[in-house]
Amino acid sequence: MKKIIPVAGPSITKKEIDYVYQAIKNGWYENAFDYIKKFEDKFKKYVNRKYAISLPSCTSALHLSLLSLNIKPGDEIIVPDATWIASAAPIIYLGAKPVFADIDPETWCISNKTVKHLVNKNTKAIISVNLYGNMPEYDELKKIGIPIIEDAAESLGSKYKNVLSGKFGLTSCFSFHGTKTVTTGEGGMLVTDSKKVYEKCMVLRDHGRKINDIFYDNLIGGYKYKMSNIQAALGLAQIERIDQLVKKKREIFNWYFNALKDCPHISLNPKQENVFNSYWLTTCLINKQKINKIKVIKSLKENGIHTRPFFNPLSSQPAFKKVKDSKRAS
Known part of the structure; x- marks a missing residue:
């Protein structure tokens, strides 16, 4: 039987199995939050933040951030046009307007030049996406003076100017989907240095209950945005192995890079001067005038290598047809 190389998948060792087993066996009643607390503590220390909130997804982290x-x-919320829909969907949840910015071809991330032309009196935030582990020029982006929400779903372990992803927004939001470098099956994390933001998000994620309240006093209508203790056990084991996991991702990317660097009409994920990329996925662009993408995907699949297409521009998606003036700005 031909070996299959998937697009991405988890690295599960005895550590993960042991932690999850302990959570299943003992993580109930007064121990029901043990692994959640340990995971949040370990994660915030890794990204050097004051507060961390475990959540069911990165989408919920973006929602709470807004x-x-x-x-x-x-x-109006400025968001890059090239990203997964989850980066923009929470904007719609709140009845706000996504304004799609072009991306920088050198980084695949939001173009600071474009953002500057889009800012107006209604602009309340910029959602900056670290696409495929790449990082935008955050120094310049911060100078614009609009609150930044860092969508770090794909960049755990990446660094901009030697600072880890997760340190560049008022909030930074991570994904632990099954394909991510660190996984909890499904899950997310919101990190911040703002006590005010942390406390508000903590109340919102638990049906509006007071923080650490043993009674059922609900301050506001909130959401059920909590991670389970079992998921957190898996996440804790994974984050304890983060350096090993990132090292392996980079080895995989560099193997493909060295094998394909001399192939015409193929451009792999850019190697940025100020960025250490954790390479969540090995990605490339192809010259569609010279290479048929569908044929490449089919040929690779026949040889046991699974691939998936790049994200389509959000401004071209049916989901945003009713959003007035939501076309990409160039």
Whole structure:
């Protein structure tokens, strides 16, 4: 039987199995939050943040981030046009307007030049996406003076100017989907240095209950945005192995890079001067005038190598047809 090389998948060792087993066996009643606390503590120390909140997804982290900024209908949020829909969907949840910015071809991330032309009196935040582990020029992006929400779903372990991804927004949001470098099956994490943001998000994620309240006092209507103790056990084991996992991802990328660097009409994930990329996925662009993408995908699959297409521009998606003036700005 031909060996299959998947697009991405988890690295599960005895450590993960042992932690999850302990959570299943003992993580109930007064121990129901043990691994959640340990995972949050370990994660915030890794990315050098004051607060961490475990969540069911990165999408929920982005949603809470927008809520922490009191985003309301009529507000505008700038988001890159090239990203997964989850980066922009929470904007729609709140009745706000996504404004799609072009990307920098050198980084595959949001173009600071484009952002500057899009900012107006209604702009309340910029969602910056670290696409495929790449990082935008955060120094310049911060100078614009608009609150940044860092979508770090794909960049755990990446660094910009030797600072780890997760340190560049008012909040930074991570994904632990099954394909990610660190996984909890499904899951997310919101990190911040703001006590005010942390406390508001903690209340919102648990049906509006007071933080650490043993009674059922609900301050506001909130959400059920909590990670389970079992998921957190898996996440803790994974984050304890983060250096090993990132090293392996980089080895895989460099193997493909060295094998394909002399192939015409193929450009792999850019190697940025100020960025250490954790290479969540090995990605490339092909010259569609010279190479048929569908044939490449089919040929690779026949040889046991699974691939997936790049994200389509959000401004071209049916989901955003009703968003007035949501076309990409160039």
